[in-house]
Amino acid sequence: MDALPIALTMGDPAGIGPEIVLKAFAQQQRERQKRLAGAKWLWVGDPEVLLWTAQQMGLVPPKLQRVRQAAEVAQVADEVLAVLPLEACIDRHKLAFGVADGAHAKAVVESIETATALAMSGQVGGVVTPPIHKGVLHAGGYRWPGHTELLGHCTGVTTPVMMLAGRGLRVVPATIHQSIRSVPDSLSVAKLTQIFSVVGHSLQQDFGLREPRIAICALNPHAGEGGAFGDEERRIIQPAMAALMGEVRLEGPFPADALFSEAARAPYGAIICMYHDQALIPIKMHCFGEATNITLGLPIIRTSVDHGTAYDIAGSGRAKHGALLIAVEQAARMAANRRTWQQEHP
Ligand SMILES: NC(=O)C1=CN([C@@H]2O[C@H](COP(=O)(O)OP(=O)(O)OC[C@H]3O[C@@H](n4cnc5c(N)ncnc54)[C@H](O)[C@@H]3O)[C@@H](O)[C@H]2O)C=CC1
Ligand SMILES: NCC(=O)COP(=O)(O)O
Numbered sequence: 001m002d003a004l005p006i007a008l009t010m011g012d013p014a015g016i017g018p019e020i021v022l023k024a025f026a027q028q029q030r031e032r033q034k035r036l037a038g039a040k041w042l043w044v045g046d047p048e049v050l051l052w053t054a055q056q057m058g059l060v061p062p063k064l065q066r067v068r069q070a071a072e073v074a075q076v077a078d079e080v081l082a083v084l085p086l087e088a089c090i091d092r093h094k095l096a097f098g099v100a101d102g103a104h105a106k107a108v109v110e111s112i113e114t115a116t117a118l119a120m121s122g123q124v125g126g127v128v129t130p131p132i133h134k135g136v137l138h139a140g141g142y143r144w145p146g147h148t149e150l151l152g153h154c155t156g157v158t159t160p161v162m163m164l165a166g167r168g169l170r171v172v173p174a175t176i177h178q179s180i181r182s183v184p185d186s187l188s189v190a191k192l193t194q195i196f197s198v199v200g201h202s203l204q205q206d207f208g209l210r211e212p213r214i215a216i217c218a219l220n221p222h223a224g225e226g227g228a229f230g231d232e233e234r235r236i237i238q239p240a241m242a243a244l245m246g247e248v249r250l251e252g253p254f255p256a257d258a259l260f261s262e263a264a265r266a267p268y269g270a271i272i273c274m275y276h277d278q279a280l281i282p283i284k285m286h287c288f289g290e291a292t293n294i295t296l297g298l299p300i301i302r303t304s305v306d307h308g309t310a311y312d313i314a315g316s317g318r319a320k321h322g323a324l325l326i327a328v329e330q331a332a333r334m335a336a337n338r339r340t341w342q343q344e345h346p
Contacts, residue, residue: 004125005073005082006331007115010045011130012108013090014099015309016319018053021130022062023321024328025081039125039332042073044084044115046107052092057317070123086110097315100133105140108132112147116154119300126301126331127151130324133309134177145177147304148295155298159194163202163270164283164306165330166291170207170270171279172199183275184219184232192240196272198297200248203269205341206296206334212269215259216241216252219274223255237274289323292330301334303327 011017025041043050047064054061063080067073076082088107095101112132118124129147137144144150152160163172174195175183196214203212216237220230227234233253241250251268258264259271260282273279283291284306291306305323313319 003074004123004335005040005042005070006328007042007044007070007084007118007124007127008328009115009127009129010043010049010086010108010111012100012133012136012309013046013049013053013095013104014097014101014136014314015131015133015311016314017130017132017309018049019057019059019314019317019319020305020321020324022050022054022059023319024324025062026060027321028325028328029079039328040073040076040078040082041328042067042070042082042084042118042124044086044111044118046086046088046090047083048092049090049095050081050083052095056097056315070118084114086114098311100135100139100311102136102139102141105137105142108136109140109142109150112150113154116151116300116302119302120155125335126303128324128327128331129302129304131305131307131309133311147302148176151295151298151300151302155300157298159191159198160298161195161198161202161296163199163294163296164280164291165294166283166287166306166326169265169283169286170203171283172270172272172296173274173276173279174272175275177276180275187219187232187236187274189236189240189243192237193243196240196244196248196250199270199272200244200250202296206294206301206337207269208337208340209269211249213249213251213267215254215265215268215271216250217256217259217271217273217278218253221255221257223253232274289320290326291323292327294330294334301331301338303331303334 064083065076065080073082088110115127148160203209219232224230224233237253293304295302
């Protein structure tokens with residue numbers, strides 16, 4: 001068993017996050033012996049949210065034990081969920097499933113910041129984040145569109161990189177939460193070079209691939225067809241690839257529509273895409289509910305589910321929790337891989 005617990009953040013209290021934590025923790029307990037890492041969980045959030053969710057949904061309320069620091073988790077019994085409460089609270093009398101409420105943003109952000117600080121100081125092995133609602137953060141006055149950008153801020157990393165991985169496919173959007181209109185202007189040689197380098201390093205360090213090959217998607221249809229409709233491939237993507245020649249095995253830029261057949265993608269450890277949907281549509285078609293959202297390039301391990309807050313089904317009991325269990329296992333596996341890598345590359 002990993003000595004360090006995995007921190008789970010609170011996520012959006014009005015979405016399906018608390019429900020999938022309750023269901024996943026119960027399953028994790030039932031299958032404790034066979035589950036990969038067996039790391040203990042530390043839920044960082046307002047305990048009232050879990051109790052309220054269980055009560056509203058008629059679920060057996062979990063046994064919770066409040067702790068003041070991560071080191072206490074080792075003493076918490078296996079069948080009990082350790083909880084690190086926040087300073088900011090959620091008003092359970094105003095909490096309603098499926099309602100985006102900017103008043104929750106402070107606690108949502110504090111949970112992520114606290115868990116990240118625990119990981120930065122080596123008190124937890126990684127951070128797993130149930131979904132947040134980006135509109136809630138925005139309404140609460142926060143400028144980060146999502147976890148990825150907030151985690152970059154908390155860890156002092158200027159280019160945090162999003163990856164979604166599942167059933168043998170790993171995709172990376174080079175641009176994330178921004179308008180499609182703004183995508184071409186925000187691609188630069190420097191930015192892509194940084195992302196390509198982060199992905200190459202992470203495939204070795206976190207995923208244990210020795211000499212990963214990485215496919216790069218073009219931005220334009222048919223990779224611009226020799227400049228007939230778009231020249232970002234020639235002006236930006238190719239020079240970024242050239243800058244890493246001999247360091248990272250990059251191939252492309254390929255027309256994106258041709259890359260996602262099983263045969264085309266088979267040789268690659270990851271496919272780097274130029275914008276959010278170019279990456280996320282194929283992975284969600286491939287294995288929605290089983291993929292993990294991972295932030296690369298951070299000094300800590302962070303994984304998440306591949307889905308959002310699902311307000312449309314929050315409170316109905318229909319939320320599937322499999323992606324959360326997979327995300328926890330992925331975090332534990334990455335932490336182990338990273339430790340091995342660091343021992344071999346002091
Ligand atoms: N990791 C994160 O924090 C993520 C947050 N989001 C945020 O979530 C909010 C809602 O996003 P949507 O685009 O509506 O995507 P969504 O993933 O929340 O929902 C899309 C569809 O999938 C269903 N679904 C999602 N998760 C499910 C589960 N575990 N079990 C059963 N059905 C499930 C929903 O009911 C809905 O029909 C947005 O604010 C978005 O930004 C979206 C993706 C990831
Ligand atoms: N579409 C993925 C997503 O929105 C998750 O973003 P993040 O909160 O992990 O940055």
